[in-house]
Amino acid sequence: MKQLMVLAVLLSTTLFANAQLTWQNVDSAFGPLPKGVHVYRTNTALAGKPNIAYYIELPLKNKQLSFDALTGNGKRFTPTQYFEQHASPLVVTNCTFFSFANNANLNMVVSHGQLKAYNTPSVKQGKDSTRFFYVTRSAIGISKKRKADVAWTYTDTALQYAYVWSKPSTGTGSHADPDLQDLISANPSLPKPVKWKMQTAVGGGPVVLEAGEVKVYNKEERMFVTGLQDKHPRTAMGYTADGKLIVLAVEGRNPGIAEGATLEQLGQMLKQMGCIEGLNLDGGGSSCLLINGKPTIKPSDKEGQRPVPAVFVVTTTSL
Template sequence: MDSAYQPLPPSVHVYRRTDSLDGHPFIAYYVSARLKDKHLLFSDQVGQGKRFTPSQYYQLEQFPLLVVNCTFFSFETSENISMVMKDGKLVAYSVPSLKGRGDDSLVYYYPTRGAIGIDRKRRADVAWVFTDSSRLRPYAFEEMPVVAKGEVSDPSIYDLRDIEWKWWKMRTAVGGGPVLIHDGRIRITYKEEQLFSGGEQDKHPRTAMGYTKDGILIVLVIQGRAPGVAEGATLEQEAKLLFDLKCYEALNLDGGGSSSMLVNGKPTIRPSDKEGERPVPAVFLIRERGGHSH
């Protein structure tokens, strides 16, 4: 679909798929971008306590090549509940704890949720992360998500018990969940991340990001909630699509009415909210160094 979204640099392509998925009407777009292309800048932006539509970010951020929604957030406070790293520093934090239900109501669960990051050498990584607002960097778990619980609502890394972590030294990173593909195989950790429990068979609009072994970043958006036109995808269908696109690791991001991607300011999928694009508190961006003149 490159011709519909020009001007594009040679290392970026736009694809659309409209053939059915498992016999159901399906529409999806993805962008592929070469991570090592020095003409591309991979970054993100947060709304500083406000939410903006992708089209508003496109204007505010001086016309980036790509704008896509990413983090989960609270409708009540408009705050991100997924981490965001910008220029090597945390600018938004993951939700620190979830209150138990029923018999567990005195207990807090400490989720480690999926995030995708790009470091200074332009290498991508998907890990399960834990953030502490007194630290500049997130803690990353590269082998498996940590499932921990305790009695404090604002845990530190020590409340997760004795486990192997490392500082996640990313330049740009956005959180979401669950992880869909890790170390080359499909591994959907929605239970461990405590996301969508019971809803794993539900079809929704989706946003996801992944990367291939040879350094291609893939940004996927799936249209949904449009019966007879585009029915969306389950987490498993989404994971298989990304696997078929050769992703070595991949992550689900906030979906539903938030799913929206603009390339050169032009829409791809049609957002599912009847108002159109939903205002979100963070976006992932790809810019061209030097940019285009408008």
């Protein structure tokens, strides 16, 4: 059975590689757009299945563009509501995972250099276990110098900045809410973490692209551990070596029209766009990408756009 599963994964990858997606420029449907900003759409089948996806390409060095994250301050709003409440941003997309019970973000959010939301610090090893995995959830950040980075992060309300590792934590311990020293002690093989002084950042997970190669860190980040081949609507972000930020939305759960993507396929898509690092964000019914207030993919929830407690936004300014 294990050999058959491996074969299925390899076959899926081969089908994707042999049928590169064709992306069509659809700037005219979402304009006006600042210089260097472009929007693309594909309906090329993904491993033989119906597929619709959009992405927007944003040059990080374009000073007309301002990158930020917004939170609902304990409430959830639809992406369109964020658009209407915050001076009509060029881009609005969902980002963090969250709790339906209390609307809390489960991933970090940084706005104007300030931590506005924090990561889940740990997950239980088992239902009745007293041991915990000390998770370092992945995030994408943009610095004051307009450089993007994807990293595995740790946050704490007692710390001004997030701390990052070059690899995810594999450590365990007995504390449900570990501090930074707990994580360092539990991961002796990893280099010590460093401060991550990002101007803007949003978290999600898992990483699906590292150093230009598809690698899905679902097991290491303790996310979708048994769901590697599940197809869902997806939201993802990455960046290219020449300084372009990519925001990608994949439609799904729309039978016969768009079935969604696996995490591995998401990484392949980002790689095809030229990204060198990229990560999955909250997906499913949360997936939504607005460009100049206009929707791209069709939300999978029957009610339409799902209210979320945080969004990533790009606004434009006149120079």
